Amino acid sequence: MRHKIKIVVGCVLIITGFLATNIAVGQLTSLQNDTRIKCSGIVIDGGEKTVGRCDNEYKLAEKYETDAEIYEDIQDNQFSTPIIETMINDGYLLGYVDQLKAEGWIPQDFTPAGSKTSNTSSAEAKTETPAETPNETSTSDNKQPEKTEKNNKSETKTETKKEPTQEEIDAAWEETERVEATCTEDGKIVYTNSITGDTKEESIPAAGHDYEVTDTTEAACTEDGKNTYTCKVCGDAYEEAIPATGHTEGEWKVTKEAGLFSTGSKEVTCEKCGEVLDTAEIPQTCPLPLAAVIGIVVAVVVIIGVIVVLVRRRKNI
Ligand SMILES: [Zn+2]
Ligand SMILES: [Zn+2]
Structure with missing residues (x-):
């Protein structure tokens, strides 16, 4: 019987030893591969926030984890309240102080002792959790919020009693109309000073009409044209006459050729509208009038006749 008991105890010891080494190796590999701390220890005490599973390893968490990851670890019951407070005092988790208070991980009246914000791990947290960085700054600002607010109030009260400086009065002009x-x-622009209540006016000069040509009637040879100008802004309009251009004389054109004893005619027209501007007579091509020519011919015939008669009489004698 004793021999059997020894064998059983031996087996139990071997199994527990094997499990322990496995756990240790697992811890090591998890530390090397990932910066996350993975605690596989056993919760010794039943109290959630008095003892954490990884209290002993919070330094590692501070070194290798971001604030967001530490916060997750806290949610996982890995750290007790005193350790969380220590980490906050070390300058970590500053962005989560309000959340941790709200969730009961740390007491409501806890205020962080240190303000080591320029730490590498907190910088990582800033980049990884940008949405929560405002919390960090607000909590660091809210160390003594009530006191500072009271101070501000008393300061503003005393300030209102003071006489405003000339610079403040100069800066208090506002456009009211x-x-x-x-x-x-x-x-005009009316400015009112919000401190003194004085008003002053600044005039805006009239811009003047901004006319453009909106309609054009071209001028003819004898009739005036016009341009209509309309203001682009107010629609005011006026007309401006374009003077008649007058006829443009073209070249003279012969309308009837002159004959030997008959006159011809010619005229000149406007190049643009074709109106006949002037007419003229073309003299006959023969310089002598028809009657004179006939007279000359008759006279010559008579002379020749007389000469012939005279010559015949001499032959007969
Ligand atoms: Zn106008
Ligand atoms: Zn004309």
Whole structure:
């Protein structure tokens, strides 16, 4: 019987030893591969927040983990309240102080002792959890919030009693009324000083009309044209006459050729509108009038006749 008991005890010891070495190796590999601390220790005490499973290893957590990861570890019951307070005092978890208070991990009246924000691990936390960085700054600012607020109040009370400086009065002018300028009428800006209640005006000069040509009637040879100008801003309009251009004389054109004893005619027209501007007579091509030519011919015939008669009479004699 004793022999059997010894064998059983031996087996139990071997199995427990094997398990213990496995756990140790697991811890080592997890530490090397991942910076996360993985505690596989046993919770000694039943109290959740008085004893943490990884209290002994919080230094490692501070060194290798970001604030967010430490916070997760806390949620996993790995650290007790005194250790959490120590880590906050070391400058970690500053962004989670309010959350930890709300969840009961640390007492409500706890205030962090140190403010080591320029730490590598907290810097990592900043980059990894950007949404929670405002908390960090706000909590660091809220170390003594009530006292500072009271101080501020008393300061503002005393400030209002003081006479405002000239610089403050100069900076207190605000625009309270504005009348925009039109094309023809000036506008104005009314400034009121919020400290003294004084007002002052600044005029906005009238901009003047901004006309553009909106309609054009071209001028003709004899009739005026016009341009219509309209203001782009207010619609005011006026017309401006374009003077008639007048006819443009073209070249003279012959309308009837002149004959030997008959006159011809010619005229000149406007190049643009074709209106006949002037006409003229073309003289006959023969310089002598028809009657004179006939007279000459008759006279010559008569002379020749007389000469012939005279010559015949001499032959007969
Ligand atoms: Zn106008
Ligand atoms: Zn014309």
